[in-house]
């Protein structure tokens with residue numbers, strides 16, 4: 001099956017008791033057993049729920065994986081992966097991570113004796129010197145937020161495979177429509193399902209996808225033991241969202257391209273960060289591992305200032321000023337005062353996050369309207 005067919009059909013069977021075409025919302029905490037331990041595969045809903053199972057099959061199929069596990073948030077999914085490790089184990093990850101992942105690694109897991117190396121993963125040569133016999137996990141994220149850096153998944157996998165290191169990829173920004181890390185040799189794919197998979201800004205959820213039986217058993221054990229499972233209503237909403245994932249992504253990509261090109265030609269705009277431009281530093285890798293370039297982009301103002309950026313933020317009418325991404329509606333945000341405000345200014349500037357940097361999550365509206373909105377807002381800064 002091709003991607004769009006899987007998005008509509010994978011994991012969803014008509015309900016055997018009624019023929020309902022959509023998997024029902026099985027709103028139950030427990031299941032009646034015929035005799036002790038004799039049941040239909042469902043004992044207690046933390047362990048398994050039919051609505052969640054359907055969704056897990058669907059997400060596994062979209063990532064070309066054998067198994068998926070859904071969690072109550074993206075962070076819940078990430079937490080389960082780190083719980084595979086033991087005190088003393090080491091993780092190599094990016095210095096350009098989703099802020100919540102950085103916070104969890106640093107402030108929750110370091111105190112349990114797990115060591116994290118935060119480095120520039122866009123250069124695979126940076127990784128090798130840090131590998132030792134304690135290295136258990138590479139945690140990658142690509143494209144990154146907000147500068148759209150691209151990490152070469154296959155190059156990282158090649159380093160890991162020689163040494164039995166697990167490679168996990170946060171695939172949230174690309175979505176399974178644009179990139180399938182398991183096909184490139186990764187062991188685990190993580191999603192903040194909250195974003196493109198859900199796609200309608202109405203659910204918080206996470207997922208892990210994998211092929212290896214032992215890895216699945218270990219993660220399923222943590223899933224059930226630690227209990228960060230999503231409810232059936234949310235599972236249903238995400239199944240509904242996934243049915244149009246390919247259609248939405250097509251439009252996100254088309255709109256992303258049009259807006260990136262519009263911004264690049266605007267006299268008040270400085271840099272535009274979008275991996276589809278041939279002069280993007282990792283364009284060749286993006287072309288190799290992604291099917292298209294997505295609807296996430298960032299840009300700076302030539303006249304770089306907090307004030308100009310905030311004028312723009314309050315002048316847009318169609319874009320909503322909000323954190324998050326991947327929904328049908330276009331969002332705008334200002335990393336220096338919002339998502340990355342806790343980073344000291346000097347550090348922030350070193351990473352290229354200047355005062356006027358603005359991030360857009362391009363929705364599925366008509367590009368002409370989005371461009372007209374940016375145009376009137378830019379005329380006011």
Ligand SMILES: *Cc1c(COP(=O)(O)O)cnc(C)c1O
Pocket residue numbers: 073074075076098100101141145170172173191192193194195204205206
């Ligand atoms: C949002 C996000 C997360 C966290 O997911 P939640 O569903 O908010 O817990 C992790 N990684 C990336 C890249 C994200 O954008």
